[in-house]
Amino acid sequence: MYDLEDLYQEIVMDHNRRPRNFGELSDPTNSADGFNPICGDQIALQLFIEDGIVSDVAFNGVGCAISKSSASMMTEELKGKTLEHAEQLFEAFRKMITRTPGEPYDSNLLGDLEILQGVSQYPARIKCATLAWHTLHSAIQDGNEVVSTE
Amino acid sequence: MLDVEKIRLDFPILTKEIFGNPLVYLDNAATSQKPRQVIDALIDYYENFNANVHRGVHTLSVEATDRFEDAREKVSSFINCESSDSVIWTRNASESLNLVAYSWGEHNIGEGDEILLTPMEHHSNLVPWQELARRKNAVIKFIPMLENGTLDMDQVDDLITEKTALVSAVHMSNALGTINPVRELAEKAHRSGAKILVDGAQSVPHMPTNVQELNCDFLVFSGHKMLGPTGIGALYVEKEILESMEPFLTGGEMVLEVSYQKASWADLPMRFEAGTPNIADSIGLGSAVDYLNGLGMENVREHEKDLTAYALYRFRKADLEGLDLFGPDDPNIRGGVFSFNTPDVHPHDLGTFLDRMGIAVRTGHHCAMPLVRSLGVAATTRASFYLYNTEKEVDILVDAVTEALRYFRDGPN
Numbered sequence: 126m127y128d129l130e131d132l133y134q135e136i137v138m139d140h141n142r143r144p145r146n147f148g149e150l151s152d153p154t155n156s157a158d159g160f161n162p163i164c165g166d167q168i169a170l171q172l173f174i175e176d177g178i179v180s181d182v183a184f185n186g187v188g189c190a191i192s193k194s195s196a197s198m199m200t201e202e203l204k205g206k207t208l209e210h211a212e213q214l215f216e217a218f219r220k221m222i223t224r225t226p227g228e229p230y231d232s233n234l235l236g237d238l239e240i241l242q243g244v245s246q247y248p249a250r251i252k253c254a255t256l257a258w259h260t261l262h263s264a265i266q267d268g269n270e271v272v273s274t275e
Numbered sequence: 276m277l278d279v280e281k282i283r284l285d286f287p288i289l290t291k292e293i294f295g296n297p298l299v300y301l302d303n304a305a306t307s308q309k310p311r312q313v314i315d316a317l318i319d320y321y322e323n324f325n326a327n328v329h330r331g332v333h334t335l336s337v338e339a340t341d342r343f344e345d346a347r348e349k350v351s352s353f354i355n356c357e358s359s360d361s362v363i364w365t366r367n368a369s370e371s372l373n374l375v376a377y378s379w380g381e382h383n384i385g386e387g388d389e390i391l392l393t394p395m396e397h398h399s400n401l402v403p404w405q406e407l408a409r410r411k412n413a414v415i416k417f418i419p420m421l422e423n424g425t426l427d428m429d430q431v432d433d434l435i436t437e438k439t440a441l442v443s444a445v446h447m448s449n450a451l452g453t454i455n456p457v458r459e460l461a462e463k464a465h466r467s468g469a470k471i472l473v474d475g476a477q478s479v480p481h482m483p484t485n486v487q488e489l490n491c492d493f494l495v496f497s498g499h500k501m502l503g504p505t506g507i508g509a510l511y512v513e514k515e516i517l518e519s520m521e522p523f524l525t526g527g528e529m530v531l532e533v534s535y536q537k538a539s540w541a542d543l544p545m546r547f548e549a550g551t552p553n554i555a556d557s558i559g560l561g562s563a564v565d566y567l568n569g570l571g572m573e574n575v576r577e578h579e580k581d582l583t584a585y586a587l588y589r590f591r592k593a594d595l596e597g598l599d600l601f602g603p604d605d606p607n608i609r610g611g612v613f614s615f616n617t618p619d620v621h622p623h624d625l626g627t628f629l630d631r632m633g634i635a636v637r638t639g640h641h642c643a644m645p646l647v648r649s650l651g652v653a654a655t656t657r658a659s660f661y662l663y664n665t666e667k668e669v670d671i672l673v674d675a676v677t678e679a680l681r682y683f684r685d686g687p688n
Contacts, residue, residue, distance in 0.1 A: 133624075253623060
């Protein structure tokens, strides 16, 4: 039925129903809030960074299936990664989501996050997928300002 | 009764397909579609009458001026103004509201004065007053809202005091569909010496409007929600008040005499229309008014009331798990606006799903963030009807929402 499955793959739906690392850390070293004023989606992201490595991460908030699953998959991917690697993922993910059809992206680096590549065909939903990542970028930069997609 | 099938033939866009499905356009509270007649009026103007208005002695300029002023007359009669001098062209309802806030509010609202609003205002009838209140140290108050999405009118008498300078209320809520008793509000405001502004952005396109009967001091509305082009709106101001108001923007067109040192102002309504106006779109709006008059606004309202009643019935009958439908249950006090929340499916996901079926709805806070938050949700899905929508389209919507809830619960198959 339709081509909605490009967007709502089974893994996406699973992360939406059972988001991973959903909640709060007791003692985060870095945190940031993200907000999409268009749809009201909100995310609070917390990181525990030790020696330049993301040793723990959690997120909280309200959002659509795309923003929630994107955040959930991001947190799974981040654990144990260096900050440098996290920033590389951010760049690669952003490039994949905002690419024009046919443009290549770094699928080796992105791994499971590639599941969300279909979002690039839905311009109205790009910000849903990138909200968590922009918030991550801000948390790493230690900006405690609220990140807005607008 | 409207002959909707015949009406639909006037709207070229309604034959469009979206992802292979016929377009079901249910985003009318955001903007309406345009009939061939309005599109033709714009083409006719640019092909046959394009010239700047008011100052030219050449034939084209005179013809353009006639058509431009004729459009003002049409809009003026449409809302039953005593004189078309009371109708100011603006870009949209937002500009109309800003004009009132600056040209009237700035000089008539002072420290400690009160502005009374409703909790269901569009940001356009909220932010200009917040800014004015900030500049003037004035106070904004709100009429409380009841559970069913109507105003608690019992509290209005206590809220309007001698401190109240302005009551500004939306006639039909763009988020809930609630039709507010603005005539009663006008009576109460006037009794204590306050002015009343009516935001007609959603009501003027959908029901008969009579400024004399409403007894409002200001009425604002937008052309693009009533079959007209974007970029053109109007402001009605009661004549005596308008005469006392200072200009909003200054420059060309709005002056009588200018020296290197100072200027004097033109007569109404041009005093409030600095610069070359939006001639083409004013004429387009005039044509939209002709079209609506041809159908009869009573008939438009009746049709939408029937559709509203039918949609309420279909949503209730579908009995969708957890679906929260906001706004009043009584179609007599509700326009064709359906905002709802589905706890298990986010409005954005639902909107994308419906789009794939050709159904255009709006998802989000509908420029009424505080209201939508007060409903306890971050966003809603909103379907809004107009004169070309049918019961069959309501069926398509309700069936698609039912299918979407299943899809996001059980997955595709």
